[in-house]
Amino acid sequence: MKLWVVLSLALLWTELQDGVCQQLKRRKDVGENRIRPGGKRVKMRNPKVKDVGVKGQSLLTQVLDKGRFLRLGPTTTQNPGRSMELRCKGTNIGWSYPTYLDTYNDSRLSIKQSDKYSQLILTSPSAADTGSYSCWVIVCDGTECERDHDRTYSSYIYFTDKDNLFVPSAIHVEIVYLRPDSPAVVPCRVTNPQAKTSLHREVPPEEIPANRTLMTYDPTKGFVLLSPRSDLQGVFYCKAVTKGNPQISTKYQLLYVEVPSGPPFVSLEAVPNSASGGDNVNVTCTVLGEPEVDVSFTWSYPGQGHHRPVHIQTSWRLVNRGMGHTTRVTQSVMTVEDMETIDFGNYVCKVKNPQGETIVTTRVVSK
Numbered sequence: 001m002k003l004w005v006v007l008s009l010a011l012l013w014t015e016l017q018d019g020v021c022q023q024l025k026r027r028k029d030v031g032e033n034r035i036r037p038g039g040k041r042v043k044m045r046n047p048k049v050k051d052v053g054v055k056g057q058s059l060l061t062q063v064l065d066k067g068r069f070l071r072l073g074p075t076t077t078q079n080p081g082r083s084m085e086l087r088c089k090g091t092n093i094g095w096s097y098p099t100y101l102d103t104y105n106d107s108r109l110s111i112k113q114s115d116k117y118s119q120l121i122l123t124s125p126s127a128a129d130t131g132s133y134s135c136w137v138i139v140c141d142g143t144e145c146e147r148d149h150d151r152t153y154s155s156y157i158y159f160t161d162k163d164n165l166f167v168p169s170a171i172h173v174e175i176v177y178l179r180p181d182s183p184a185v186v187p188c189r190v191t192n193p194q195a196k197t198s199l200h201r202e203v204p205p206e207e208i209p210a211n212r213t214l215m216t217y218d219p220t221k222g223f224v225l226l227s228p229r230s231d232l233q234g235v236f237y238c239k240a241v242t243k244g245n246p247q248i249s250t251k252y253q254l255l256y257v258e259v260p261s262g263p264p265f266v267s268l269e270a271v272p273n274s275a276s277g278g279d280n281v282n283v284t285c286t287v288l289g290e291p292e293v294d295v296s297f298t299w300s301y302p303g304q305g306h307h308r309p310v311h312i313q314t315s316w317r318l319v320n321r322g323m324g325h326t327t328r329v330t331q332s333v334m335t336v337e338d339m340e341t342i343d344f345g346n347y348v349c350k351v352k353n354p355q356g357e358t359i360v361t362t363r364v365v366s367k
Contacts, residue, residue: 060153072155088135093118098131127164165240165247178228187222188238188249195240202235230256255326263356285349297332302345311335
């Protein structure tokens with residue numbers, strides 16, 4: 001009996017010892033990173049997850065004072081006069097910015113590419129520099145390069161100027177074409193997105209109310225006429241107010257257009273079409289089309305292969321064609337002086353626009 005009791009106590013003691021050892025081992029495993037050499041205890045920290053970036057996250061940044069950087073969002077407000085430096089990460093970067101900086105070859109703008117980023121610097125920015133600034137990664141395969149649209153970053157930057165609430169324009173009166181099948185924009189952009197802006201007709205004087213179905217306002221574009229009508233023709237201007245100070249924009253001439261899109265509508269006429277040697281002949285190629293659509297002319301004529309000298313003059317004008325509709329008339333006139341035998345024959349005018357081309361022919365004969 002005593003022997004059985006002794007064996008039972010021995011087994012119980014062994015199990016208790018094993019349990020204590022296991023607990024101590026588990027505690028050591030969990031807390032082994034809490035003890036530094038020297039016995040100092042430190043606080044546990046979760047492992048830091050590396051920021052791998054989010055698709056679409058902007059890599060377009062502005063360099064601030066003392067080496068600080070600001071990652072730009074969809075819109076940014078800046079003060080004019082102070083130089084602006086933008087950076088975009090990458091070894092091959094493309095940029096876009098307000099087009100007039102290229103039009104006037106503005107020396108205030110410079111772009112430099114380094115090993116890790118591209119740098120755009122604009123010195124002494126003004127209200128006129130308000131607009132969209134974008135950068136993108138250029139991907140090349142051999143000699144062929146293209147823009148990576150998944151890595152394109154853009155910010156619309158306002159250069160707020162209390163003396164210029166509207167982005168200045170070099171044109172005193174701008175023409176806006178109204179079409180029944182597409183929206184039109186009155187481009188009175190502001191330099192302060194908080195300005196209260198309205199559209200006004202000059203004669204008769206009235207304010208055109210903005211609403212979501214007929215007209216909306218976008219400070220980066222201007223007033224968007226969603227369903228243009230012929231009764232909106234006339235001279236208009238925009239008014240902006242901030243802190244009780246109103247300002248007036250440039251004027252806008254709104255013209256209603258109803259010319260179908262398509263290849264050029266062309267006519268060709270020679271005056272006279274029957275001539276004698278020594279006469280002068282004018283061959284006129286006339287195109288009717290949309291007011292803002294450019295066309296190009298290519299001529300073929302009998303004396304061309306003989307290097308016969310001719311004079312060609314091209315011009316265009318806007319005309320009203322009833323019901324308030326406006327059409328662009330473009331003419332190219334070829335003049336042949338002192339007609340010779342090689343000048344008689346077919347005169348061909350080929351006209352191109354973005355929708356196609358049209359070829360017309362007329363014949364000049366000898367009397």
